[in-house]
Amino acid sequence: MEIRKALPEDEPFLYEVFVSGRWDEVKTWGWGEEEIQSFLFMQWTMQTKSYQLQYPQAINHIISYDQKPAGRMLVQSDTKSIRLIDICLLPPFRNKGIGSALLHELQRQAGSQEIPLFLSVTPTNPARRLYERHGFLPCSQTETYWEMVWSNQTIS
Template structure:
């Protein structure tokens, strides 16, 4: 599968809102709100998250993930000298479970000595992160901080760190 990353543009806002809503769809299905109420809530939450991410990560890469020119998700990454932190990775439902998340994370693993991500404690993607060598570093509220380190992977395979 061939994917590309491109910087988010203002015209991507409707798509990014759709990705956000898709991520929250299961949760929203459990709430007895009208479509209008759910849409208003999702708009408010997206706006707050979007502002928070940009305010607290001004140097981050905010990218749209595309496959064959079709936008299929978002990848927000803060790169530092000692680690790459995945602020957010989200795919539309039709693109989950097809190996794209694995490819994206493996590409990040090739770029730095460490990769970290916060993940909700009930997020099934944790199994993907664990399969790729991420370990739980800490838990705070509903989130786990998971991290992969190149040196740990090298030691795991019997190579010098």
């Protein structure tokens, strides 16, 4: 597995990764392919702008596996915490341990700096169980998101 900083020329791939994570859900709405593409492009554009406003220091990473682009990970770090903002893998690369390896690396970084690692997840997202298996604990909840934290102190 390789992780590198995303470049401007990676934008089409970043959009492809975003679509891969939403296509099946939106497809169930009964829309045509053109409507789905238009809607997803609008959502991706708004998500990208929202992340830039909320997390101006975030770094977008491209994840490669077996020398093939496999996904993206958006992370913001400072001296007080690390935040996993977004992570998504293309379908052929899911359930291969890549997500676990990425989480382990972020946990290693947070642990070595003795700072917490935060993320947000919807309660129905299957990734929530992955985060729980890796020691993340809910620290706050809304109707739509769970804020979760991992730190050296959350491990027994």
